[in-house]
Amino acid sequence: MTPSKITLLSMLLVFFVTAKGQPKINPKDSIVIKKQIEGFYSWYAELIRAGQLNQKFNPTFVRLKNGMTRLDFSNYKNGLRKHKFTENFIERKVSAYKPCVDNLRTTPFDSLIKFELDELENIKCDFSNTYEWGAGMDPIEGAEVVKLNKLTNDKIEALIRFKSVDGEKDFIVGATTFTLIKSKVEWRIDDYR
Numbered sequence: 001m002t003p004s005k006i007t008l009l010s011m012l013l014v015f016f017v018t019a020k021g022q023p024k025i026n027p028k029d030s031i032v033i034k035k036q037i038e039g040f041y042s043w044y045a046e047l048i049r050a051g052q053l054n055q056k057f058n059p060t061f062v063r064l065k066n067g068m069t070r071l072d073f074s075n076y077k078n079g080l081r082k083h084k085f086t087e088n089f090i091e092r093k094v095s096a097y098k099p100c101v102d103n104l105r106t107t108p109f110d111s112l113i114k115f116e117l118d119e120l121e122n123i124k125c126d127f128s129n130t131y132e133w134g135a136g137m138d139p140i141e142g143a144e145v146v147k148l149n150k151l152t153n154d155k156i157e158a159l160i161r162f163k164s165v166d167g168e169k170d171f172i173v174g175a176t177t178f179t180l181i182k183s184k185v186e187w188r189i190d191d192y193r
Contacts, residue, residue, distance in 0.1 A: 023150040033180060033187055034145045037158055040083035040189075041133070041143035048139045054128045059097060061125075063109035071101055085189045086181065099124035134162050134174070146175075154182040 047053045054060070057079045059071040073094050080090050103123035104112070120126040134140040140162045147159040158178045179191040 023153075025148050025150045025156065029156070029187065030148055033148060033156065033158055036084055036187065037145050037160060037178060037189070038143060041140070041160070041162075043079075043083070044133050045140050045142045048131065048134075053131075058128055058132075061104070061109065061112055067108050067110070069104040069107050069109045069112050071097060071104060073097075083189070084186065086183065089188075089190050097127070100127070138164060138174075140164055151179075156180045156187065 044053075044057070047057055055075075057075055059073050059076050062070050062072045064070055077090055077094070080093070081087075100123065103125065107123065115123075117126060120128075131139055134143075142163050143160045144163060145158050146161050149157040149159075151157060156179070158180060160176050160178060162174045162176075176192050178189050180187045181190045182188075
């Protein structure tokens with residue numbers, strides 16, 4: 001048996017062994033969901049490693065014509081759309097930045113770019129100081145889907161563990177759960193906790 005067949009068989013065993021009476025997950029859906037979530041985290045971890053998270057994903061500060069500041073969510077929304085997050089979820093995530101957005105309306109851009117971390121914290125705009133999609137303050141090397149749970153025909157929960165590297169030894173730095181919903185013919189991420 002080839003290594004790729006062994007890997008596929010291992011993935012199938014992990015994802016399709018379900019408790020008695022628990023709805024079974026379609027093997028194709030399991031593989032698609034695993035690739036979708038782990039693909040997002042591979043992309044996210046690469047941005048962290050390359051030092052490009054704030055330029056290519058996080059919201060960015062933009063100078064308005066009147067000299068004040070606003071947040072540009074273009075890269076943030078595009079990154080989430082690329083990895084199949086629902087529009088509803090994206091709008092909920094953007095609305096979580098409301099305190100920062102409100103404070104920026106009266107913050108001159110030229111002043112903001114000189115702010116220290118504590119000043120950004122005071123106006124609720126210190127989001128570039130953490131890794132929102134990982135384990136908080138710790139960068140991650142990636143993530144692994146470790147369990148899928150079919151809630152209904154249109155809803156699946158995915159348990160994800162974050163991996164970091166300590167020297168040469170991998171270790172788990174945290175976990176989260178995504179909820180995916182079936183949108184027409186594809187699965188989309190609609191929540192996480």
